Amino acid sequence: xxxxxxxxxxxxxxxxxxxxxxxxxxxxxxxxxxxxxxxxxxxxxxxxxxxxxxxxxxxxxxxxxxxxxxxxxxxxxxxxxxxxxxxxxxxxxxxxxxxxxxxxxxxxxxxxxxxxxxxxxxxxxxxxxxxxxxxxxxxxxxxxxxxxxxxxxxxxxxxxxxxxxxxxxxxxxxxxxxxxxxxxxxxxxxxxxxxxxxxxxxxxxxxxxxxxxxxxxxxxxxxxxxxxxxxxxxxxxxxxxxxxxxxxxxxxxxxxxxxxxxxxxxxxxxxxxxxxxxxxxxxxxxxxxxxxxxxxxxxxxxxxxxxxxxxxxxxxxxxxxxxxxxxxxxxxxxxxxxxxxxxxxxxxxxxxxxxxxxxxxxxxxxxxxxxxxxxxxxxxxxxxxxxxxxxxxxxxxxxxxxxxxxxxxxxxxxxxxxxxxxxxxxxxxxxxxxxxxxxxxxxxxxxxxxxxxxxxxxxxxxxxxxxxxxxxxxxxxxxx
Numbered sequence: 001x002x003x004x005x006x007x008x009x010x011x012x013x014x015x016x017x018x019x020x021x022x023x024x025x026x027x028x029x030x031x032x033x034x035x036x037x038x039x040x041x042x043x044x045x046x047x048x049x050x051x052x053x054x055x056x057x058x059x060x061x062x063x064x065x066x067x068x069x070x071x072x073x074x075x076x077x078x079x080x081x082x083x084x085x086x087x088x089x090x091x092x093x094x095x096x097x098x099x100x101x102x103x104x105x106x107x108x109x110x111x112x113x114x115x116x117x118x119x120x121x122x123x124x125x126x127x128x129x130x131x132x133x134x135x136x137x138x139x140x141x142x143x144x145x146x147x148x149x150x151x152x153x154x155x156x157x158x159x160x161x162x163x164x165x166x167x168x169x170x171x172x173x174x175x176x177x178x179x180x181x182x183x184x185x186x187x188x189x190x191x192x193x194x195x196x197x198x199x200x201x202x203x204x205x206x207x208x209x210x211x212x213x214x215x216x217x218x219x220x221x222x223x224x225x226x227x228x229x230x231x232x233x234x235x236x237x238x239x240x241x242x243x244x245x246x247x248x249x250x251x252x253x254x255x256x257x258x259x260x261x262x263x264x265x266x267x268x269x270x271x272x273x274x275x276x277x278x279x280x281x282x283x284x285x286x287x288x289x290x291x292x293x294x295x296x297x298x299x300x301x302x303x304x305x306x307x308x309x310x311x312x313x314x315x316x317x318x319x320x321x322x323x324x325x326x327x328x329x330x331x332x333x334x335x336x337x338x339x340x341x342x343x344x345x346x347x348x349x350x351x352x353x354x355x356x357x358x359x360x361x362x363x364x365x366x367x368x369x370x371x372x373x374x375x376x377x378x379x380x381x382x383x384x385x386x387x388x389x390x391x392x393x394x395x396x397x398x399x400x401x402x403x404x405x406x407x408x409x410x411x412x413x414x415x416x417x418x419x420x421x422x423x424x425x426x427x428x429x430x431x432x433x434x435x436x437x438x439x440x441x442x443x444x445x446x447x448x449x450x451x452x453x454x455x456x457x458x459x460x461x462x463x464x465x466x467x468x469x470x471x472x473x474x475x476x477x478x479x480x
Contacts, residue, residue: 018136020195022146025129026153027188028092031181032122033153035064035099042174049174052108062225063112067119069413070221072127074213076406077265079128085196088132091124092192096185103178114178123409130405132196134393144332144390151385152327212257212265219250220410227417230425270404278470279392280407282463284415286348286384289459291419293354293378296427300449304363304442315367319378326382340387340394341471347384348464353377355460358453363446391471419456427452 039046039060046052046060079087098117105111133150137143226243233239258264271277301307301315335343354377361370392408431448439447 017195018142020191021136021197022133022149024188024192024195025088025133026149027184028088028125028129029150029153031095031184031188032068032126035118035122035181038177039064042177045174046111050105050108050111059112060115063116064119064122065413065417066221066224067116068123068126069119069224069410069417070217071120071123072406072410072413073220073266074217074406075124076127076131076404076409079124079131079406083199084128084132084135085192085198087128088125088196089189089192091121091126091128092185092189093121094124095121096181096189097121099178099181099185103175103182126409127406130389130393130408134405136197141332141336144335144386147389147393148327148331148382148386151331151389152324152382209257209261209263209265212254212261215250215254215257216265219247219254222250223247224413224417227421230421235425266407270407273394274470275391275394276404276407278466279388280411281470282344282467283388283392283408283411284418285459285463285466286351286388287412287415288419288422289355289456289463290351290381291416291423291456293358293456295420296423296449296452297358297374300361300446304445304449305365315371316375318372318375319381322376322379323382326379327386328382331383331386334383335387335390340390341467343383344387344391344467344471345464347380347382347387348460348467350377350380351384352457352460352464354380355453355457359450359457361446361450361453363442423452423455426455 052060075087075091095118098114098121102111102114102118105114130150133146134143137146222243226240226247230240255268258266258268298312298316301312307315331343354374357374357377361374365371389408393404427448429448430451431444434444434447435441
């Protein structure tokens with residue numbers, strides 16, 4: 001089967017417009033990442049105000065994750081078909097409108113529905129954002145710098161969200177964690193309409209596989225739902241095993257459909273690129289492992305050391321600062337000199353050191369001596385993320401940029417869901433065992449976190465081995 005023809009290349013975009021476009025795409029990503037972390041510190045206030053049950057409260061997060069993670073692949077491909085600018089603008093509009101709905105929500109049902117819609121809007125904008133970026137910045141040096149900005153925004157957004165969420169909730173109330181998206185979203189819409197290059201896409205006939213779309217969306221949605229409920233049901237319970245088996249059936253059926261469909265939703269040729277398939281596999285492992293840094297370190301600071309919400313965010317700011325300094329300042333030059341693969345491997349080594357040190361963090365830790373060195377070693381994020389992003393997009397041509405972007409974001413969400421389910425469950429089980437053995441709460445919690453950090457270290461070692469073996473030499477793809 002021949003590949004669908006790519007759409008005609010857009011007219012060259014002036015340098016100033018490209019910089020504005022990068023700013024809009026990074027702002028959209030920042031809103032998405034902030035929305036994932038800013039809510040966590042406001043959860044107690046939301047529960048008290050709206051009367052959520054403990055089980056129902058988790059759906060403030062889960063509704064967003066399920067919608068976002070399950071739709072990325074579909075809307076990424078649709079962006080290639082109908083035009084990535086249209087998809088980005090529509091997604092930003094949906095996200096902004098649903099933020100207003102979340103901010104005025106007066107009942108649990110309305111807030112959960114608004115969070116689901118936020119996930120839909122985030123998926124629409126995020127899935128094509130990276131595709132727009134790599135088609136705008138074609139010169140290798142410029143592309144490396146643009147990807148560094150994109151990656152830094154994603155890496156630092158979680159820390160910024162924790163600080164901002166605590167400040168807004170304490171100074172105003174929880175409604176403002178959603179209202180803050182309104183001026184940002186409206187400004188992003190105005191600039192996006194003016195500066196993003198117009199593209200008409202490949203046309204719906206080039207890939208409108210309705211059956212494949214239903215299979216992959218249902219499979220991903222059910223899979224993410226299964227993973228986020230593991231902590232409640234357990235790994236070997238009937239609901240987990242049954243839903244997991246159904247998820248596998250749906251995804252296998254999707255792959256089989258892509259081999260026979262006249263216009264496949266996800267042409268499997270994209271996975272023949274060693275850079276694309278290898279980078280996505282490495283990302284699943286890396287993101288799963290780094291959940292233990294982004295979330296469990298925050299829990300350790302609050303539950304063991306007694307930090308407040310805002311203080312926790314501030315304690316993690318050095319990590320965001322060093323990630324920014326490396327990704328925005330050095331990563332592009334290092335990638336240009338040593339190559340994506342070598343920079344990725346160096347970043348993974350630093351991240352293995354981060355989680356390795358955390359396996360030994362004491363119950364009564366001193367921030368300067370026990371935690372600050374860990375935050376500084378987080379420079380590995382600033383090396384690994386831009387290099388991995390470049391590799392994940394390097395084997396896709398212009399006609400598949402939205403699909404590759406959606407795939408890259410999808411594996412990121414899968415890795416996050418696996419990290420949440422596996423590492424948090426292991427930490428909780430280890431904590432319960434230590435409590436039963438008579439240890440105090442702080443010692444038991446720390447022991448649980450140590451186990452999660454050790455497993456995360458193992459995942460990063462596996463990611464390093466795969467990156468070393470699979471990404472073993474430069475690939476000359478259509479977008480390389």
